[in-house]
Amino acid sequence: MDTRTRYAAYADRIEAVSPTYAAWARSLDPALVALLAEVPEQQRQPELFFAVARRLGADPSDPGALRAIGREARPALVTALASATVQANDPRRLGPVVPLFAALAERTPRPLGLVDAGAAAGLCSIPDRVTLDHRTSESRVPTDRAPVRSSRPDSSGRDDHGGVRTELVRMHTAPEDPSIRLVVDVTGDVPAPASSPIRVGARVLLDPNPIDLAAPGAFDRLVEAVPPEATDRTALMRQAARATLAAPPVRLVGTLPGDLDRALDALPDDVEPVVLTTGTLVYVPGAERQRFVDRVRERGVHWIALERTGILRGVAATVPDDVDPADPDAFATASIDGTAVAVSDPFGTRVRWFRDPNL
Secondary structure, rough: HHHHHHHHHHEEEEEHOHHHHHHHHHOOOOOHHHHHHOHHHHOOHHHHHHHHHHHOOOOOOOHHHHHHHHHHHHHHHHHHHHOOOOOOOOHHHHHHHHHHHHHHHOOOOOOEEEEEEOOOOOOOOOOHHHEEEEEEEHHHOOOOOOOOOOOEEEEOOEEEEEEEEEEEEEOOOOOOOOOOEEEEEEEEEOOOOOOOOOOEEEEEEEEOOOOOOOOOHHHHHHHHHHHOOHHHHHHHHHHHHHHHHHOOOEEEEEOOOHHHHHHHHOOOOEEEEEEEEEEHHHHHOOOHHHHHHHHHHOOOEEEEEEOOOOHHHHHHHOOOOOOOOHHHHHHHEEEOOEEEEEEEOOOOOEEEOOOOOOO
């Protein structure tokens, strides 16, 4: 997919959430395409590019600001983009992976030792501090799974969501606060709710430039990549930041795959190691990406991922044939130990389950 096509597809995906970012993506002209060609492919991600442009003074409310800064500050823009590590670090991505952590936690007597690879500030390293509800149609709620009351129930305890009767099924309850609550719309073979809380005994964040949320201005830096209209998303990130600060991780400066061993070795001996990647591996070149997958397998540790559908060959081979990678609701694939279990939209808010992670 060439750069213009890539940005056009991004504009189509993001327009309902952020008209300003959609307009920026569609403003790509030959000069900006040439500018992006000067940086490695993994640095050409739209939200990464937009975050760097905003840091250099581009106003996202101006559709022409991206072109203007490309003309006026081209050398600085190329230099900053080439080394940028800004990540949206969206805690909504925990929605599809919390059931995977719950399934893994139920299979091991030890608490989990989490290595969040590409962690940024670690807002996705708190699966144990998520209260997760699956929102599903009545016909898909198994009779042996009692739904919790809806946030907008009628007299029968059901919710009229968008004209469709739905039930909320509590999948996991955070055992302590601060925590966040996520509601995910689901279809397919919905997994069973967690029978006990997820226990995390240690957290290691690995990132080329990990963000210390306790540092002044750290949260403002973190939300640079968030579309300006996404105020609800920023509020959720703020809640996740409080939860992350309450369970402080070890932060390591490093990249994949070279520093994976160092991160795993930083875990104590009394935990069950699990590596988490959420939208991380798209930034890792193809050959290095496979080296990471191979090294996880060689180390014999668990791996939970929510990554772009199709970028991992082994995972892609386990996705059902009727999944279309071009479908916005199949943008990302959730997998555990290299086996795909679900696909979701880019934000992890709509999930189709096709394999039970508990099996």
